Amino acid sequence: MPPGVRLRPGGMEHGAGPAIRDFSIVHHISAAAWSLALVSMALCEVTARLVIVQVRGQQLVPRIVPQCEGSTYEEVKSHPARQP
Numbered sequence: 001m002p003p004g005v006r007l008r009p010g011g012m013e014h015g016a017g018p019a020i021r022d023f024s025i026v027h028h029i030s031a032a033a034w035s036l037a038l039v040s041m042a043l044c045e046v047t048a049r050l051v052i053v054q055v056r057g058q059q060l061v062p063r064i065v066p067q068c069e070g071s072t073y074e075e076v077k078s079h080p081a082r083q084p
Contacts, residue, residue, distance in 0.1 A: 024034070 023029070
């Protein structure tokens with residue numbers, strides 16, 4: 001594939017078709033392999049995104065302090081969720 005050519009949706013219709021065909025021939029990549037690779041890539045991206053969102057969400061949990069009616073400032077300040 002020539003330098004600067006990037007694979008993206010619609011690349012076949014916008015001039016990258018010959019580059020993709022040549023790359024596939026040189027590296028012996030079948031159409032089925034391209035399909036599997038693109039689906040695998042999409043699943044990996046979704047999984048990575050879910051993991052990142054879960055980890056970041058877990059990091060926020062200790063910062064949340066329950067506000068109860070009638071609680072004094074000292075009770076809220078000393079709540080276990082406020083401890084580092």
